[in-house]
Amino acid sequence: MAADSRASFAGRLRMETNQAARIKRENNRARLDDRHRYLFDRVADFFDQEPEDVEDAMLETESLDLIDSFFCEGGIQRLIFHYQESRHHRSKSEDIVLRG
DSSP, X not given: OHHHHHHHXXXXXXXXXXXXXXXXXXXXXXXXXXXXXXXXXXXXXXXXXXXHHHHHHXXXXXHHHHHHHHHSTTSOSOOXXXXXXXXXXXXXXXXXXXXX
């Protein structure tokens, strides 16, 4: 019975973690404006990817804070995007990384 209880707890914890990540991603999506979408379009063009994949990658990391700093007066002056195709199957958004 204890093993069932641990498995049930682990399942609930995983569901709560996934839900928290989903909520954070949607809150980040609400922060996006035309500047962000323009930037995602340019990055997508450069890496021959879909803008939605770039957007998803930026929403799933702390990259949005770097991008917002880039847009602010006196903020960071450059963004460096890195793309590397993975050998194993993942979503394309996991292959796009931003460094500030």
